[in-house]
Amino acid sequence: MKIAKVVVDVAASPIDSALDYEIPEHFQDIVQAGIRVIVPLGPRKVMGFVVGLTNHSEFDQLKPIQEVMDYTPILTKELINLSSWLRQETLCFRISALQAMLPAVFKASYDKEVWLLDEMDSLPASLQKAAGGREVFPFNDLSEAGLTDSQVKQYIKGQLIDIKYVVKGKNRVKTYTAVKKAVDDVNILEELEHLSLNAKKQREVLTYMLHQDEPILLKELTEELNTTKGPIDSLVKKGLLTMVKQEVYRDPFETKEHQSTKPLSLTELQQKAIEPILDSINETYYQTFLLHGVTGSGKTEIYLQSIQRVLDLGKEAIVLVPEIALTPQMVSRFKARFGSDVAVLHSGLSQGEKYDEWRKIHRKEVRVVVGARSAIFAPFEHLGIIIIDEEHEQTYKQEDYPKYHAREVAKKRASDHHCPVVLGSATPTLESYARALKGVYHLLELTERVNEQAMPEVEIVDMRQELLQGNRSMFSETLTDKINERIERKEQVVLMLNRRGYSTFVMCRECGETISCDHCDISMTYHSKQHKLKCHYCNDERPMPQICPNCESDAIRFFGTGTQKVEEALNLHFPNAGIIRMDVDTTSRKGAHEKLLEKFGNGEADILLGTQMIAKGLDFENVTLVGVIAADSMLHLPDFRASEKSFQLLTQVSGRAGRHQLPGEVVIQTYTPEHYSVELASQYDYEAFFNKEMQVRRQFQYPPYYYLALINISHDNHVEAVKVANEAANIIATHTTGNCQLMGPTPSPMLRIKDRYRYQCMLKYKRREDVDQALESVLNHFQKQINKSQLQLTIDLEPYHFM
Ligand code: ADP
Ligand code: ZN
Ligand code: ZN
Numbered sequence: 052m053k054i055a056k057v058v059v060d061v062a063a064s065p066i067d068s069a070l071d072y073e074i075p076e077h078f079q080d081i082v083q084a085g086i087r088v089i090v091p092l093g094p095r096k097v098m099g100f101v102v103g104l105t106n107h108s109e110f111d112q113l114k115p116i117q118e119v120m121d122y123t124p125i126l127t128k129e130l131i132n133l134s135s136w137l138r139q140e141t142l143c144f145r146i147s148a149l150q151a152m153l154p155a156v157f158k159a160s161y162d163k164e165v166w167l168l169d170e171m172d173s174l175p176a177s178l179q180k181a182a183g184g185r186e187v188f189p190f191n192d193l194s195e196a197g198l199t200d201s202q203v204k205q206y207i208k209g210q211l212i213d214i215k216y217v218v219k220g221k222n223r224v225k226t227y228t229a230v231k232k233a234v235d236d237v238n239i240l241e242e243l244e245h246l247s248l249n250a251k252k253q254r255e256v257l258t259y260m261l262h263q264d265e266p267i268l269l270k271e272l273t274e275e276l277n278t279t280k281g282p283i284d285s286l287v288k289k290g291l292l293t294m295v296k297q298e299v300y301r302d303p304f305e306t307k308e309h310q311s312t313k314p315l316s317l318t319e320l321q322q323k324a325i326e327p328i329l330d331s332i333n334e335t336y337y338q339t340f341l342l343h344g345v346t347g348s349g350k351t352e353i354y355l356q357s358i359q360r361v362l363d364l365g366k367e368a369i370v371l372v373p374e375i376a377l378t379p380q381m382v383s384r385f386k387a388r389f390g391s392d393v394a395v396l397h398s399g400l401s402q403g404e405k406y407d408e409w410r411k412i413h414r415k416e417v418r419v420v421v422g423a424r425s426a427i428f429a430p431f432e433h434l435g436i437i438i439i440d441e442e443h444e445q446t447y448k449q450e451d452y453p454k455y456h457a458r459e460v461a462k463k464r465a466s467d468h469h470c471p472v473v474l475g476s477a478t479p480t481l482e483s484y485a486r487a488l489k490g491v492y493h494l495l496e497l498t499e500r501v502n503e504q505a506m507p508e509v510e511i512v513d514m515r516q517e518l519l520q521g522n523r524s525m526f527s528e529t530l531t532d533k534i535n536e537r538i539e540r541k542e543q544v545v546l547m548l549n550r551r552g553y554s555t556f557v558m559c560r561e562c563g564e565t566i567s568c569d570h571c572d573i574s575m576t577y578h579s580k581q582h583k584l585k586c587h588y589c590n591d592e593r594p595m596p597q598i599c600p601n602c603e604s605d606a607i608r609f610f611g612t613g614t615q616k617v618e619e620a621l622n623l624h625f626p627n628a629g630i631i632r633m634d635v636d637t638t639s640r641k642g643a644h645e646k647l648l649e650k651f652g653n654g655e656a657d658i659l660l661g662t663q664m665i666a667k668g669l670d671f672e673n674v675t676l677v678g679v680i681a682a683d684s685m686l687h688l689p690d691f692r693a694s695e696k697s698f699q700l701l702t703q704v705s706g707r708a709g710r711h712q713l714p715g716e717v718v719i720q721t722y723t724p725e726h727y728s729v730e731l732a733s734q735y736d737y738e739a740f741f742n743k744e745m746q747v748r749r750q751f752q753y754p755p756y757y758y759l760a761l762i763n764i765s766h767d768n769h770v771e772a773v774k775v776a777n778e779a780a781n782i783i784a785t786h787t788t789g790n791c792q793l794m795g796p797t798p799s800p801m802l803r804i805k806d807r808y809r810y811q812c813m814l815k816y817k818r819r820e821d822v823d824q825a826l827e828s829v830l831n832h833f834q835k836q837i838n839k840s841q842l843q844l845t846i847d848l849e850p851y852h853f854m
Contacts, residue, residue, distance in 0.1 A: 052104035055082050055116060057090055058134075059099035062144045063838065069102050069145075073113040081204050084131060085124025087157075088116045100149050102131050119200060122207050122214060125153060125413070127430050129467060136463060142826060142846050143453035151453050152428035156216055156406040163190035166213045174211060177202070190214065216406065229266035230283060233293040236261060242291055252282035257291065266295055312387045314356050321349045324495040328357050331471040332364070332435055339462055341442075341487040342475040344497030345506060345735065346706030350475045351381070352501075354438050355388050357473065358419060362392070366435030366470075367418045371426060371457055373444035374398070379645050380670055381440070385421045396422030396429075424449060427457045427464070434468040437461045442474035442483060443699055448851050456849050458483075477706065477737075478699040481748065484741055485755040507677070507708040507715030509733035513724045514681075525620055530678050530718045538628050538657050542675040542713065546621075546660045547704050548614055549681070557584060557595070557607060564601035570806050617680060618660055625658070633661035666704040675715050677708040682721040682729050690853050691753045694728045698740050701732035752792070757815040760822060761850035762829065763799070765807040767841045775842060776810035779829050783814060786825035791816040800853060807843075811853075 056069035072090050074082045082088065082101060090099050091114050098120070126134075126149065134148035141148075150158060167186050171179060181196035182188055193203055206212045232239065239257055246254055255276050260267075273280060286292045317325065324342060331338045344350050358368045372381050374397075385393050394408045394417040411417045412429050420429045424447055427437070439447065439458060447457040458474065465472045474483055474492070487494035500506070512527040522528060537544050557566045557577055566575050568586035575584040577595060585592045599607045614634045621630050631651050638644040644664075651659045652671055659665060659674075682701060690696075701719060708715025721729050731740040749756050762779060766772035776796035784793055795812035802809060816822045826846055836842045 052106055054105045054108050054113065055088070055101045056103040056105060057088060057099035057116075058102050058145050058149060059090065059092055059097045060146050060150075061092065061097060062146060063834070067138075067144050067146075070099075071105075071108040071110055071113050073115045074104075075115045077200060078116055078119055079201075081119050081122065081200050082116060083124060084128060085126040086119065086121040087125070088120060089118035090114065090116055100126065100131075100146075102134075102149075122200075122204050125157065125430075127432055129432070129464070130428065130430060133428075133460070133463065133467075137453050137455060137460070140459065141453045141455050141848060142830065147452045151425070151449075151455070152430075154402070154405045154409045156402050162216075164188070164215045165190055165193060166215055167211070168213055169211050175206075178206060178211065215410075227296070228269040229295050230260070230269050230272055230287075230292055231266035231295060232260055232263070232291070233287075234291055239291060242289070250282070250285075252276070252278045253286055256282050256286060260292065269294070310387060311390065312384075314359060314388075315352055317352065317356070318349065318501060320497050320499060321353055321501075324497055325353050325356060327493055327495065328353070328436075328471055328473060329360055332357065332360050335469040337466040337469050337471070339465070339472040339474065339492045340495055341479055341483050341492045342473055342495045342497070343477070343479055343484070343487075343737075344475070345477045345500060346703070347500040347502070347504070348477075348497035349501040350440070350497065351384060354440070354473065354475070355384070357436055357438070357471075358389070361435030361470075362389070362418055364435060366433045367429075367431040368420075368436045368438070369426060369429050369431065369434065369461075370419065370421045370438045370440065371424065371447065371461070372421060372440045373446045374423060379648070382421055385419065389419050392417050393419045393421060394429075396420060396426040398423055424457045427460045434464060435470050436473065437465050437470070438473045438475065440475045442476045443478055443480045443695075445851050448849065450852065452845075454845075454847050454849075459849075478702050479737075481695060481741065481744060482755040485745070504714070506735050507705060507717050509705055509717040509719060509735075511724045511729060511733050512718060512720045514720050514722050524624065525617060525680060526624060527718070527720055530720065531624065533676050533716065533718060534625060534628075534658070534678070537676050538625060540675075541654075541657075543651070543654070543656075543671065543673045544658045544676045544678065545665060545674050545704070545707050546617070546658060546678045546680060547663065547665055548617055548660070548679075549663050549700070559599035559601065559604055559607045564599050564607075566596070566600070570803060614660060614662060621658060621660065628658050629656035630658045630660060631656040633659065633665055635662070635664075638664070663700055663704075666700055666707070671707075673713070674708055675713045677704055677715065677717045679704060679717075679719045679721075682719050683723055683726075691748075691751065692851070694726075694744060694747070697726075697728040698732050698744075701729065702735065702737075705732070705735075752815055757792075757817060758819070758848070759850055760814040760816065760826060761847040761853070762795075762812040762814065762826075763809065763843070763845045763847065764796070764811065765804075765809040765843045767807050769808045771840075771842070772808040772810055775833065775836075775844065776812065779833070779844065780812050782829050782832055783812065783825045786828045787814070787816070787822055788824070789816075789818060789821035791821050791825075807841075 053074055055072050055074050057072050058069050070090075082104070084101055084103050086101050088099055088101055089096050096117060130152050134145055134152065137143065137148040137151070138145045165181075165188055167174065167182060171182065171184070174182070177196060177198055181192050181198060183192075207214065239261055243254065243257055246257070256272070256278065259272070259276060269280070269283070272283065283292065287294060327338075328340055342350055342353065354370065358370070361368050370385065382395055394411045396405060396408050400408065412420055412431065420426050422429070439461060442458060449455050461472045476483075479487070483492065486492045510529060512529050514527065517527050526534070534544055557575065558564065566584060568575050568591055570586070570591055575586050575593075578585055582595050583592050584595055596607060598605050614632055618630060618632045621628065631647050633644070633647050638647065650656060654673065679701065682697065705717045708717055719729060719733060723729065727740065727743050731743070748754065753759070762783070764772060764776045764779060766775060780793060780796050787793070792815045793812060794815070796810045799809040799811050814822055814825070829844070830846065833842065833844045837844055
């Protein structure tokens with residue numbers, strides 16, 4: 052083949068399809084589909100992906116490829132084709148689709164390293180010369196030693212060398228400072244005798260080091276002896292100790308021991324549910340299953356045994372879980388069953404760590420990947436199953452380009468691989484459940500918990516009544532009593548508050564003035580630590596005002612409740628209780644999340660207080676009470692899914708109680724006890740909720756009755772924003788066909804964010820072909836302006852954010 056089809060790294064519509072480039076003679080046997088190359092584009096040199104080879108081009112006078120970046124394909128044929136599909140499906144540029152499938156390291160600037168895979172002596176002389184005695188060396192040393200590209204490719208193919216990418220400026224290996232003895236024990240004993248009595252800490256350090264023959268991490272030493280670095284520095288100066296750099300590789304999931312588990316013998320219900328899945332695996336046909344089962348009904352065991360079957364057939368499995376860093380318990384269940392056959396991909400990993408996990412998949416060292424959304428692009432070539440746990444979670448939708456939903460990608464890949472997709476949830480999305488009832492998906496129901504324990508009893512407390520009866524605290528009498536009972540019985544409590552920060556908004560009690568951000572039109576949030584107001588959208592901050600800027604009254608106060616405030620109230624009401632608070636503020640450090648959960652799991656606290664992050668996947672034996680401080684906080688967002696989200700969250704958090712021997716109880720505090728989301732969640736009546744919510748969706752013509760496309764327009768000039776929004780609406784209106792409705796343009800619920808004015812149009816439609824032309828026309832019409840001016844125009848098919 053003489054010609055390569057290349058998708059270049061330039062986001063612009065006229066060159067979005069692949070361009071033809073000539074493959075020069077010396078690259079003939081190197082260039083193949085799935086590698087990256089450098090090509091000339093006008094006066095520039097740009098990176099591009101080779102997506103295919105051909106012998107014929109419509110154009111003559113092709114420019115040649117200038118450089119080859121990869122010697123083995125980083126994308127499979129299937130993924131290359133998938134990028135085309137993704138482009139059409141989400142209306143993104145092909146280059147964004149390709150890049151979305153790869154770890155970010157391929158976008159960053161990096162160095163290439165050569166790793167020798169064989170004994171030095173058995174390598175060809177030219178390689179030995181390039182290596183110069185090193186096991187790992189810079190890629191450029193190969194050409195400097197006179198090796199040609201095709202030689203390099205041969206060596207890779209023959210597994211003599213491997214090429215690894217290393218992010219520039221980042222340490223590949225983490226190093227920590229460690230302390231060790233610089234002298235013999237005799238010298239240390241001598242020093243101890245002569246040390247002045249005031250040098251108490253130095254004495255402690257030396258005494259400790261006396262029995263310490265291996266280097267000890269500086270951090271560990273200071274923690275152990277409860278000292279600062281000062282005394283250690285002094286001892287280093289005296290030449291008694293020395294500091295060394297030590298390599299430590301820590302993966303929160305790797306260091307833990309995973310006790311290996313064996314398949315459990317399935318219950319009758321589980322057996323009935325797994326059979327159709329196994330059938331689809333064995334007979335290699337594509338089918339999407341919706342596995343609907345309450346928490347504790349044994350869904351995970353079904354996933355595990357389905358995967359086992361896939362592995363037995365020599366195939367591979369992708370498991371998506373939401374925000375994996377938040378559910379270490381889930382990951383360890385997969386590692387415990389499949390051991391080192393599992394790669395883990397999640398957002399908490401550094402670029403380098405993500406690349407390492409990706410490499411395990413790419414090099415076929417693992418056959419199972421457990422990961423967050425982007426793991427759906429794992430470069431497996433023999434997929435046998437794709438599992439999406441908690442399928443209702445919004446994290447499966449990507450908000451940046453390409454705005455894909457992992458569920459749709461899963462269905463596409465599974466149909467290409469002739470294998471099943473399993474969507475699991477206790478509270479499926481209305482879309483999925485409706486499809487299951489229509490027979491588009493195969494519905495599998497697990498109606499009971501494995502241990503046959505009833506779901507915990509839920510009590511709804513009307514907070515308006517509490518107030519009437521003079522209880523002004525944030526804990527109802529019922530909740531207070533039940534918490535006290537638990538503390539007495541040494542059982543544990545989980546409390547959920549769907550908010551963060553000390554408090555929410557600031558309001559003047561005299562005139563009702565609230566303080567909002569100058570750039571975003573949303574209320575600013577009071578943060579008690581710095582005594583400041585902050586905007587959560589743009590991070591702008593200002594001091595808390597002493598007097599109302601409107602009426603100058605000093606009755607300006609913060610309102611609402613945040614986790615910090617609840618924590619303080621808890622300390623006041625339950626002085627003997629140990630409390631662990633878990634929210635974005637206490638879990639921002641890497642590994643903090645796991646640590647807090649571990650502490651709670653070890654019984655080091657009575658109460659775990661947290662935001663919705665505690666609702667997911669936790670499983671603690673001793674938790675017998677779950678409290679929801681205010682169930683209303685999500686019901687009033689400008690989002691047609693507000694009721695659905697509330698129902699899901701309430702059901703999920705209730706499932707945290709009584710998962711084992713001890714029976715559980717749930718208390719939901721609310722100002723709107725009559726709302727069907729709250730009421731039906733308390734009865735665990737998914738079906739009734741589904742039916743009720745479907746009526747609402749039908750009446751207001753929302754999904755699953757209609758599909759939505761959200762067109763977002765923003766500009767830093769308000770007049771321009773309005774102009775473009777109107778123009779876009781006109782174009783859409785004239786190009787749609789069939790059964791469609793155009794709403795808007797309207798100002799977005801947040802009219803201004805970071806000084807940009809935001810408008811939107813919503814398009815409701817039944818069939819994609821009715822809107823395709825309209826959407827493409829809008830994109831094409833504004834493309835030039837988007838590249839040149841401050842205009843942004845994006846289209847979101849299957850939108851989840853309406854703010
Ligand atoms: P889900 O994923 O639906 O929440 P799990 O798979 O986590 O449910 O199962 C809940 C509990 O029941 C777990 O502790 C699990 O080990 C246990 N379990 C699941 N299946 C069986 C079985 N067939 N026999 C015994 N215990 C089981
Ligand atoms: Zn702001
Ligand atoms: Zn005022």
